[in-house]
Every structure is written in structure tokens, then in C-alpha cells.
Amino acid sequence: MNFSIQSLYNWYRNLLRNPKYRWWVILGTIVYMLSPIDIAPDFIPIVGQLDDVLLLSILVTEVSGLVIDGWKARKGETNTSTDSTSTDDTIDVDAVSLK
Secondary structure, three states: OOOOHHHHHHHHHHHHHOOOOHHHHHHHHHHHHHOOOOOOOOOOOOHHHHHHHHHHHHHHHHHHHHHHHHHHHHHOOOOOOOOOOOOOOOOOOOOOOOO
16 A cells, blocks of 8 residues: 555545535544644644644645635636647657667
């Protein structure tokens, strides 16, 4: 089993983006931050507060991104970035070996 911080972050982010679980994840994150039972207890200097600050920063970043996306959707704005992987611009080419 491969464990990485990036996979844990992606899992948390995908749960927040899923409307079915969004409010449960937000509520669970707030309860975790207020709870005295943590991965790193708060009475340990620096490390105890570090996990809470990290989780809070991820929560605020993702929720603010969701709010901004929802606000843009209500205003009718679309993403103006160009996507180079569009299927309209894709050309299929058969590779042939010269040797």
C-alpha cells in the first residue's frame, strides 16, 4: 500500500468537491480541530498545532475555491483558459519505423 501526503490531500479534496459528503467533511474537520484527540495532541509544542493549521488551511483553500466557482457559475462566467488536450484539436498519426 503506497501512502503519500499527495494521495491523502487528493482524497480529502475530492470528498470536499462531492456535494453528497461536503458538509459532513467540513463538520468533521471542524470537530477534529476542536477535539483534544488528534494525531499530534495540541499540548506538544509546535507539532500539536501544526496538523490543525495545515488541515484548516486546506479546508479554507478548498471551500473558498468552491465558493468562487459557484459564484462564477451564477454570474454565467466560464473558464477562459485554453485546453490544449481538446479532442477537436487532436490529430491521430500512425508512427512508422524507418529502420
